[in-house]
Amino acid sequence: MSHFAPDSKQYWHPSDTSPLDRNWWRGAVIYQIYPRSFQDHNGDGVGDLVGITSRLEYVADLGVDAIWLSPVFTSPMKDFGYDVSNYRDIDPIFGTLEDFDRLVEKAHALGLKVIIDQVISHTSDRHPWFAESRVSRTNEKANWYVWADPKPDGSPPNNWLSIFGGSAWHWDGRRMQYYLHNFLVAQPDLNFHNPDVQNAVLGEMRFWLERGVDGFRLDTVNFYFHSQGLENNPPVNPEDYNASTAPAVNPYNLQEHTYDKSRPENIAFLKRMRALLDEYPGKATVGEIGDAQHQLEIMAQYTSGDDMLHMCYTFDYLGGEYSAAHFRAAIEATEATAPDGWICIAFSNHDVVRHVTRWAPHGHEERFTRQAAMLLMSMRGSVCIYQGEELGLGEAELAFEDLVDPYGIEFWPEFKGRDGCRTPMVWQAHIHQGGFSSANRTWLPVPAHHLHHAVDQQEHVANSVLEFYRAMLVFRKQHPALAKGSITVRHDTPEGVLAFTRTLDDETLFCAFNMTAYPVVYELPGETALSDAGAPGSDGQLDGNRLSFGPFGAYIGRMS
Structure with a gap:
């Protein structure tokens, strides 16, 4: 429990004698950890919470302010944790709730905030809520998901598409209805028009706030609501075509997603969410906005004022081009559209090709990597660094038979999916599996060409990319203007x-x-x-x- 200090507008924890900066997130540098790939402690080839905890000194030594953990909740892992079947427990592949508590305790002792991924636009089809909802049209949770009758010819209710390919509607023979899934068939969308659903997901968030987390990264935050009229989405005007939300080979980009996401009803719900977080001073939210045509306008709506999200990130810098013209236009558009909003900027994450591969011309990778780090930490906003970025890692080239990402398997070979940016972290160049795991086979291969970028090849080495990141983070802290x-x-x-x-x-x-x-x-x-x-x-x-x-x-x- 936090206590108010009556003579300051700050808060403190009983175990901490220093005041709590409620705006720590503004300008913070957040280090994203993809748990499956950070450190395997138990030798099963998959990273885990104990492994992450063992490496927190490394993260703290970088000079970042917080870590963001991609999902570690109970899940069938059809989408590697972004299909949650129990919001209040840790999947056994990652460990236990006690392991999580120890991670948070150690992170806080090292001065690191802990942000966790909260995936509430949809659940797994194995979640008990969905299991009950699909039984009948009259049970208590019948309206917890988005169900619709077929057209008279049996086809789906409208033309909405899934980001992962094909229709966003899947036929369920038990209810004799279609259900909405903006992503995998195994990820049915929750019906946020139902107040019981809103109360339930806020209750799941409260569980983790009580457990001591410092905030949430909100997956697909603009996907919570759909139009209850189920109108067809119109086609995109050719001049407005943008492939930032989905790969260019995906027909999802050909629609203007007017009715299946980014709905005005979301504003009131996000205010409810902010009210919840304000009960726990010093907590923060960062929303992921996936909307190719209107992302800046949505960011402005979602982050302006003091009763909405704290910050959002868009795909302006996770796609597009690395050019002065593009960055100048993106910065000015952000400032003009959301002057009192707050952006969280990232060049790489678990969903996109690593930016060294995406942007650096051959032969200039090292100079590019340093400049990109300087630029990232100089623009206005908070910053996300994705694990391995500080080592200068590029995208891994994987054989088709090594792929596990359903997105890449669906659109191979034109789009190779997200596995290439999710391969294991490399700690020691000359140790089995780069020091990531003792297993003979890891969930994704450890790329041989990553080994010469390993931490032990760069730590305390003058002019290495790792030491450059550390120095730049020190410089940023020394200059609050940045x-x-x-x-x-x-x-x-x-x-x-x-x-x-x-x-x-x-x-x-x-x-x-x-x-x-x-x-x-x-x-x-x-x-x-x-x-x-x-x-x-x-x-x-x-x-x-x-x-x-x-x-x-x-x-x-x-x-x-």
Whole structure:
């Protein structure tokens, strides 16, 4: 239980003598852990909670503020934990509730917040709620999921599509109705129009708040509600086509998802969720928004004010292109659309091709990796770093027979799925399975080409990518303008250069990035006066008002 300090507007825990910063999340750096792939303790080839706990010193030494755990709840693992069958227990493959409690306790002792994935737009078809709902049309949970009668010809109620391919409707012979699944058939969608469903999922969240978690990453947060009219989605106008939510080979992108997600009713529910979190000061939410055409507008709605989500992330930087023009437009659109909202920025996560592979030109991977880290930690917003990103890992190339992701199996070979970014963490280059597991076979192979990036090959090695990330995280903490300051994009740059200023109180930092594979000279306006800020990787050469960059060069200076 937290207690209010009457003479401050802060809170503290009885075991902690330091005040609790209720806005710790604003500008925080969050380290995403994919539990299956971080550290295997019991030798079964799958990562687990005890393994994660054993590596928390490493995470804390990076200098991050929090960890985000992808789902560890009880699950049939059809979608590797994103199909939950019991929200209040840990799947045995990961350990026990006691293991979870020990992880949280150690993380807090190391100064790390703990954010857990909360997947409430849908459940597993093995969840007891769904088992009861599908029995009849009259039972107590009959209306807990989205059920609909077929058309007179027996076809699905409308044209809604699943992100994982095919219709979003699946026929159930017990109820003689279709049920909605925006993802796998084994992931039926909950009916949030039912107040009992809202109360139930908020109760599941309260269970973990009482257990000491510091917040939630909300999976597919704009998918909670659907239109009760079940209208057909219209086609996307060709000029608005965007493949950021699903791979380009997926016909899901051809619809304007007007009726199956991003519904206005979600606003009231998110306010209920925020009210719950406000009962536990210092807790935070970060929502995942998947909407190719309207993501910024939705982010503004979901994060503006003090009664909605704390922050959201979009797919502006998890897809798209690595160019000054794209980033300039995305930053300015975010500032214009959501001036009092808050974005959480990531370049990689468990769902997309690792950004080194996605963006870096061949031969420039190392310089690109450093620049991308500088840029990520210089933009306005909070930051997510995905495990292995700090090692410079690229996407793993896997054989078809090694794939386990149903998404990749469905759309192979044009889309290879998400397994390539989920392979095990590499800790020791010359140890069995890279130090991840003692098993002869791990759930996904440990890529041989990842081994020379292993932690033990980079730790305490000058100029390594790992040490660069650590240094950049220290620099960010030393300059609050980078974490919490305002941002102003500059338009006096040559082609290929992104530049902006970050300002907080009396400090203004000038940040410039040559996002090309060739040298560029930036002639600064005569009134621009800069001095070196000592940022790691700041290798642009300033001669008077002439700033020269090598390929993927960067510069951070103080403005006076």
